[in-house]
Amino acid sequence: EAAGDYNGSVDEGMRTLNLSGHVGFDSLPDQLVNKATNQGFCFNILCIGETGLGKSTLMNTLFNTNFENEPQHHNMPGVKLKANTYELQESNVRLKLTIVDSVGFGDQINKEESFKPVVEYINQQFENYLQEELKICRSLFSYHDTRIHACLYFISPTGHGLKSLDLKTMKNLDNKVNIIPVIAKADIVSKGELHKFKIKIMNELVTNGVQIYQFPTDDETVAEVNASMNTHLPFAVVGSTEEIKLGNKMVKARQYPWGTVQVENENHCDFVKLREMLVRVNMEDLREKTHTKHYELYRRSKLTEMGFIDDNDGGKNFSLQEVYESKRNDHLNELQRKEDEMRQMFVLRVKDKEGELKKSEKELHDKFDKLKKMHMEEKKKLEEKKKSLQDEITGFEKKRQQAETL
Amino acid sequence: MTTPLEGYVGIDTLTEQIRKKALRQGFEFNVMVVGSAGLGKSTLVNTIFKSKVSRRQPEEDYHTPSTVEIKTISHVIEEKGILLKLSVTDTPGFGDQVDNTNCWQPIMRHVNEQYEKYLNEEISIKRRKRIPDTRVHCCIYFIPPSGHSLRLVDIEVMKRLVEIVNVIPVIAKSDSLTLEERERFKATIQQQLIEHNIRVYPDLENLDVDDETERQRNLKLKERLPFAIVGSSTTHQVGSKAVLGRKAGWGVIEVENDAHCEFNHLRNMIIRTNLQDLKEVTAQVHYELYRHRRLETLKKVPLDSVGSTPSSPSYDITNSEPNHKKVANTPKLGETGKAIAASQKEVVEALSESKI
Numbered sequence: 028e029a030a031g032d033y034n035g036s037v038d039e040g041m042r043t044l045n046l047s048g049h050v051g052f053d054s055l056p057d058q059l060v061n062k063a064t065n066q067g068f069c070f071n072i073l074c075i076g077e078t079g080l081g082k083s084t085l086m087n088t089l090f091n092t093n094f095e096n097e098p099q100h101h102n103m104p105g106v107k108l109k110a111n112t113y114e115l116q117e118s119n120v121r122l123k124l125t126i127v128d129s130v131g132f133g134d135q136i137n138k139e140e141s142f143k144p145v146v147e148y149i150n151q152q153f154e155n156y157l158q159e160e161l162k163i164c165r166s167l168f169s170y171h172d173t174r175i176h177a178c179l180y181f182i183s184p185t186g187h188g189l190k191s192l193d194l195k196t197m198k199n200l201d202n203k204v205n206i207i208p209v210i211a212k213a214d215i216v217s218k219g220e221l222h223k224f225k226i227k228i229m230n231e232l233v234t235n236g237v238q239i240y241q242f243p244t245d246d247e248t249v250a251e252v253n254a255s256m257n258t259h260l261p262f263a264v265v266g267s268t269e270e271i272k273l274g275n276k277m278v279k280a281r282q283y284p285w286g287t288v289q290v291e292n293e294n295h296c297d298f299v300k301l302r303e304m305l306v307r308v309n310m311e312d313l314r315e316k317t318h319t320k321h322y323e324l325y326r327r328s329k330l331t332e333m334g335f336i337d338d339n340d341g342g343k344n345f346s347l348q349e350v351y352e353s354k355r356n357d358h359l360n361e362l363q364r365k366e367d368e369m370r371q372m373f374v375l376r377v378k379d380k381e382g383e384l385k386k387s388e389k390e391l392h393d394k395f396d397k398l399k400k401m402h403m404e405e406k407k408k409l410e411e412k413k414k415s416l417q418d419e420i421t422g423f424e425k426k427r428q429q430a431e432t433l
Numbered sequence: 434m435t436t437p438l439e440g441y442v443g444i445d446t447l448t449e450q451i452r453k454k455a456l457r458q459g460f461e462f463n464v465m466v467v468g469s470a471g472l473g474k475s476t477l478v479n480t481i482f483k484s485k486v487s488r489r490q491p492e493e494d495y496h497t498p499s500t501v502e503i504k505t506i507s508h509v510i511e512e513k514g515i516l517l518k519l520s521v522t523d524t525p526g527f528g529d530q531v532d533n534t535n536c537w538q539p540i541m542r543h544v545n546e547q548y549e550k551y552l553n554e555e556i557s558i559k560r561r562k563r564i565p566d567t568r569v570h571c572c573i574y575f576i577p578p579s580g581h582s583l584r585l586v587d588i589e590v591m592k593r594l595v596e597i598v599n600v601i602p603v604i605a606k607s608d609s610l611t612l613e614e615r616e617r618f619k620a621t622i623q624q625q626l627i628e629h630n631i632r633v634y635p636d637l638e639n640l641d642v643d644d645e646t647e648r649q650r651n652l653k654l655k656e657r658l659p660f661a662i663v664g665s666s667t668t669h670q671v672g673s674k675a676v677l678g679r680k681a682g683w684g685v686i687e688v689e690n691d692a693h694c695e696f697n698h699l700r701n702m703i704i705r706t707n708l709q710d711l712k713e714v715t716a717q718v719h720y721e722l723y724r725h726r727r728l729e730t731l732k733k734v735p736l737d738s739v740g741s742t743p744s745s746p747s748y749d750i751t752n753s754e755p756n757h758k759k760v761a762n763t764p765k766l767g768e769t770g771k772a773i774a775a776s777q778k779e780v781v782e783a784l785s786e787s788k789i
Contacts, residue, residue: 043509044484051705053513055460056452058709063451065644091440113436117444163728168717246457307443311450319562330558337558 064119069172070310071125071152073204075145075196076181077133078103080211085179085266086126088279088290089302090115093268094126103131106141108148110173125173133192142196149175149203153325160326161351174322176313177240177305178204181211182261186220188227197237203321205240205313207305208232213263213296214281214288221263228261242304243312256304262297265290459516461566462708463547465598466521467540467590468575469528472605477573477664478521480677480688481700484510485666486521498526501539522569528586537590544569544598548723568720570711571634571703572598575605576659580614582621591631597719599634599711601703602626607661607694608679608686615661622659633658634714635707647710654702660695663688 074082078101087094094113110127127148132141152174159170180197182189197206208228210216216224232239239260242253267290270277279290290298305313333354466474466487475487486508507520522543527536547568554564572594576587583591594600602622607615626633635651668675669685677688688696703711 043511044482044486046483046510046512048483050481050483050510050512051701052460052510052517052708053515054705055515055517055708056455058706059455059460060448060452061644062709062713064448068447089442091438091442092436093439094436114434115438115442115444116435117438117442120445120447122444122447163725165721246453248453302443307446308450310444310447311454315454323560323562327558335558 064121066168067121067123069123069125070314071127071173071175071177073108073127073129073145073149073175073178074181075129075132075178076211077183078131080181080183081266082128082179082181082211084268085209085211085264087268088266088298089306090124101134103134105135106131106144108144123171127175138192141192142199145196146199146203149200150325153203153322154329156322157326157329174317175204176310176317178206180206180208182208182228184210184212184215184224186216186224188224189231194231194235194237197232197239198235201238202324205316205321206237207240207301208261209297209301210261210263212265214265214283216263225259225261225263240313240316242309249308253304253308256300259297259300262301262304264298264301265296266298456515458563459518460708461518461520462712463520463522463567463570464703465524465540465544465569465572466575467524467527467572467594468605469577470525472575472577473664474523474573474575474605476666477603477605477662479666480664480696481703482510482519484508486519487523498529500530501526501536503539503543520567533586536586537593540590541593541597544572544594545723548597548720549727551720552724552727566712566716568715569598570708570715572600574600574602576602576622578604578606578609578618580610580618582618583625588625588629588631591626591633592629595632597723599714599719600631601634601699602659603699604659604661606663608663608681610661619659619661634711636714650706654698654707657695657698660699662696662699663694664696 072086074086076082083094092113092115094111107130108127109130110125112123112125115122115124129145132145135141156170156172156174159165159167178200180193180200182193197208200206210221210224210228213221242256244250244254265281265288267279267281267288269279269281271280271282271287273280273287273289278292281288281290288295290296293299330351333351464478466478468474478487479485487506502525503522504525505520505522507518510517510519524540527540530536551564551566551568554560574587574591574594576583591600591602604610604615604618604622610618625631632638635655637648637651637655663679663686665677665679665686665688667677667679669678669680670676671678671685671687676685676690678690679686679688687693691697
């Protein structure tokens with residue numbers, strides 16, 4: 028968009044003037060870049076794919092570092108999202124990179140609900156941003172943006188097409204995040220099959236109406252390369268952090284008995300294309316689209332859902348913050364109320380239990396007393412019996428003695 | 434703690450990506466000039482931007498407006514492929530009435546109206562991808578070259594304006610002052626500004642403390658304020674060169690000659706070094722303050738009185754926040770947290786009471 032056309036208003040009396048000398052605002056882009064660089068950047072990638080598709084390895088390869096992730100096992104009961112944030116720096120550019128991994132995706136028997144935690148996570152980041160934006164006292168410019176800027180969807184290299192889980196998941200995500208599909212562990216698929224595989228996948232995406240991220244073609248300096256890359260989607264990637272000596276260089280590769288797959292060789296896989304598109308050309312566009320397209324959509328539907336409408340008078344919307352806050356407070360109060368209820372119930376139950384215990388204690392005591400009494404009585408009886416026996420014995424002895432003296 | 438990279442990734446291309454985006458989208462800048470008639474406001478703007486941005490009022494037609502008017506004209510100028518949408522707001526009639534009480538009100542209303550417009554758009558459900566920014570990024574205040582001190586009206590106006598917008602004071606038509614008179618005048622003005630706690634731009638508290646060179650540069654600029662300027666759009670021959678200047682019987686006053694006046698400093702500050710910063714301070718400090726006040730009161734406050742009286746309660750917000758950028762967020766769940774702790778205590782007590 029040129030400075031002159033804004034969506035909506037074009038000012039009257041706005042004409043292009045000719046400068047009669049050097050003014051100096053050609054330093055503007057530098058000023059802007061300097062400010063942005065000082066502040067630092069944020070980029071958040073979400074990796075979705077079944078366990079074992081090489082997501083972590085690909086991230087390590089992409090960013091030339093070891094992100095310390097232990098390989099996950101396959102028996103997770105559900106899908107969980109794990110986010111890790113790293114501080115990276117290259118020359119004067121500081122990047123806060125967050126990699127979100129979908130742990131346990133595709134491992135369950137019933138995968139109907141698999142996509143839900145992912146959607147929830149993405150929504151939660153939007154929600155956090157929205158809440159910050161709506162605060163009265165806010166610090167939007169130093170806010171750590173956790174919204175997902177790029178979603179790498181890892182497709183299993185079956186060679187046949189997309190799985191229904193893939194379609195279902197992507198369909199639920201395409202209006203929330205920029206999806207970049209990749210074919211994982213692409214060294215499994217032969218070159219001929221790869222081409223057919225890609226076409227099949229793209230057809231299935233189109234047929235099912237899944238909107239994946241298109242590399243932008245409005246900037247003429249990158250339009251051509253972006254347009255060309257769009258035709259290579261989904262990227263067939265291979266990841267590796269191990270280096271093999273090739274000639275006199277060390278290259279990242281995977282070594283097999285039948286040959287070596289070089290990660291950065293464009294004849295072997297599309298890794299270089301992915302890195303180029305994701306990091307070196309379109310990172311900023313991914314961030315912008317997330318903010319101006321996906322976040323706006325979320326914001327709009329969330330606010331509409333909460334009952335807000337645009338009142339052209341302008342007056343109503345000022346209570347947006349207040350009503351949002353009050354609804355949130357209601358929610359919190361509801362939670363608090365429930366908590367109080369639970370607490371009261373807990374105290375009641377404790378008292379009840381206590382009463383029961385006291386009762387049974389008393390019963391035990393009574394029983395004990397009774398037993399004791401019984402025992403005493405028994406003892407008494409026995410004593411008496413003993414005494415009477417003793418008496419008998421003494422009597423008997425007496426009689427015996429008497430009989431003996433006779 | 435940075436994670437080390439074992440090879441080139443390409444993150445540093447981000448600066449290039451941002452530059453490209455900025456070039457595509459173009460820039461916008463909104464300037465306001467405030468000062469009495471005849472102080473050379475239009476001429477100065479034209480000199481800075483080397484084009485007929487403002488149209489000077491021809492003397493024959495000139496009439497004093499009965500109130501302060503606000504007139505904005507926008508142009509698109511281009512230099513080396515960079516598009517700049519420039520809007521200049523003039524304030525004819527300012528300070529020219531017999532009774533100038535509240536002459537700042539229309540100006541403040543205009544500034545606040547732009548914030549209001551922006552806020553309205555920002556708060557809408559369906560809002561545009563890029564909210565049109567008509568907020569005043571920079572307000573140049575013209576001080577008449579009396580050589581003595583700031584007038585009462587200057588103090589009153591600047592006091593209020595600095596609360597809501599970046600104000601850069603300049604000594605207009607400074608060719609009527611000798612260098613010594615100029616220095617004395619500046620010293621007096623600087624003292625008065627400190628005395629009345631008038632924080633003109635650059636306000637060092639709003640500055641990014643990180644960049645030391647920038648900080649130093651801004652400190653130096655601040656010491657030089659107010660800039661003594663002369664404006665002209667006519668060129669004259671001085672020796673072998675053609676220079677922008679004013680021809681007097683006793684010589685030519687060269688606008689772009691640092692020995693004659695401080696126009697270069699003003700121009701460089703506004704355009705070549707601090708333009709982006711002016712916009713950022715407007716967006717991150719002044720606008721946020723306006724938004725804060727607006728959302729907090731939620732009543733229809735008359736736009737020309739927001740922040741007008743130093744003694745009004747809303748002023749306290751300014752005073753208690755030395756650095757607006759770092760205002761702390763009130764933890765909303767603090768209450769619940771305390772309640773949970775209290776309830777836990779209760780349960781423990783209840784249990785201990787009923788010990789068998």
